[in-house]
Amino acid sequence: MAVFVLRLGHRIGRDKRISTHCGLVSRTFGASGIFYSGENDEALENSIRSVVKSWGGPFEIKHVKSWRKFIEDFRGTKVHLTMYGLPFHKNIRQIRKMKNVLVIVGGEKVPGHVYQMADFNLAVTSQPHSEIAALALFLHEFFQGKELEKKFQKANRKIIPQERGKKVVEKHLD
Amino acid sequence: MAVFVLRLGHRIGRDKRISTHCGLVSRTFGASGIFYSGENDEALENSIRSVVKSWGGPFEIKHVKSWRKFIEDFRGTKVHLTMYGLPFHKNIRQIRKMKNVLVIVGGEKVPGHVYQMADFNLAVTSQPHSEIAALALFLHEFFQGKELEKKFQKANRKIIPQERGKKVVEKHLD
Numbered sequence: 001m002a003v004f005v006l007r008l009g010h011r012i013g014r015d016k017r018i019s020t021h022c023g024l025v026s027r028t029f030g031a032s033g034i035f036y037s038g039e040n041d042e043a044l045e046n047s048i049r050s051v052v053k054s055w056g057g058p059f060e061i062k063h064v065k066s067w068r069k070f071i072e073d074f075r076g077t078k079v080h081l082t083m084y085g086l087p088f089h090k091n092i093r094q095i096r097k098m099k100n101v102l103v104i105v106g107g108e109k110v111p112g113h114v115y116q117m118a119d120f121n122l123a124v125t126s127q128p129h130s131e132i133a134a135l136a137l138f139l140h141e142f143f144q145g146k147e148l149e150k151k152f153q154k155a156n157r158k159i160i161p162q163e164r165g166k167k168v169v170e171k172h173l174d
Numbered sequence: 175m176a177v178f179v180l181r182l183g184h185r186i187g188r189d190k191r192i193s194t195h196c197g198l199v200s201r202t203f204g205a206s207g208i209f210y211s212g213e214n215d216e217a218l219e220n221s222i223r224s225v226v227k228s229w230g231g232p233f234e235i236k237h238v239k240s241w242r243k244f245i246e247d248f249r250g251t252k253v254h255l256t257m258y259g260l261p262f263h264k265n266i267r268q269i270r271k272m273k274n275v276l277v278i279v280g281g282e283k284v285p286g287h288v289y290q291m292a293d294f295n296l297a298v299t300s301q302p303h304s305e306i307a308a309l310a311l312f313l314h315e316f317f318q319g320k321e322l323e324k325k326f327q328k329a330n331r332k333i334i335p336q337e338r339g340k341k342v343v344e345k346h347l348d
């Protein structure tokens with residue numbers, strides 16, 4: 001079973017931090033990789049890859065030229081997160097049974113065709129908020145909280161949880 | 175019972191979108207308001223207030239000059255979300271019993287004193303990701319999913335969930 005994320009319509013500069021957060025959230029909460037359409041952004045990819053190098057993986061990031069072709073070719077269930085869709089928590093049980101899932105999150109303007117291509121259009125509330133939060137909540141409910149205990153491989157850095165202050169162990173953790 | 179959020183160290187320009195997402199996530203997932211320290215940003219406040227005007231409230235946003243004094247003066251339980259803290263899901267039951275909760279989320283560099291002033295330093299995983307996602311997950315687990323059904327007052331706009339496409343009802347909804 002694998003979950004991948006597709007981030008639509010990335011724009012260099014304006015979206016760098018939002019897309020980086022989407023990538024990091026995807027990795028932390030159990031997705032295997034993030035794909036993004038829009039502008040090809042080496043800085044975005046490098047910032048995600050440097051996190052994977054330090055904190056472990058596996059996790060991949062890749063630019064796609066055509067989101068349309070990518071969605072069409074994806075073998076699995078396509079879930080588009082949109083505030084206009086049906087409540088996600090009432091549909092998630094069904095999606096948990098699926099083998100491969102592609103979670104599609106929008107940028108500024110999502111082409112109408114995405115709604116047609118998706119198997120599910122789901123809303124993490126029908127209120128305006130954040131694709132980062134929507135993605136995190138969807139993955140959290142999809143994995144039923146088990147993602148919070150996820151172990152990452154080949155990490156060079158690891159936090160030892162503390163009541164106060166910071167404790168980080170570096171290198172040779174695996 | 176009320177939950178408030180304090181966003182530390184906002185910087186105009188660089189943080190606008192991230193802080194806006196923090197504000198919108200706070201509103202959507204059941205907090206009563208967001209306070210922020212750092213630079214006083216009218217554009218940020220206006221974007222949150224315009225969402226409240228359209229989509230309902232109550233929800234407030236306010237700048238605080240001194241985060242230190244604000245945290246000191248807050249009457250209630252102070253929870254600082256940090257990747258260095260203890261696992262949040264193992265401590266949330268205890269926090270749910272509290273009457274007033276202040277959830278503190280960092281900016282770029284969190285002063286060490288915040289760790290000392292907080293009653294709890296809690297991690298939404300010990301992995302690097304996003305203060306937006308951390309906030310969303312904390313509120314979701316704090317309210318146990320009930321926030322997903324939250325009704326907003328005096329909304330001028332409301333979405334009618336659809337399997338495909340968009341349906342929005344405007345004005346005189348309340």
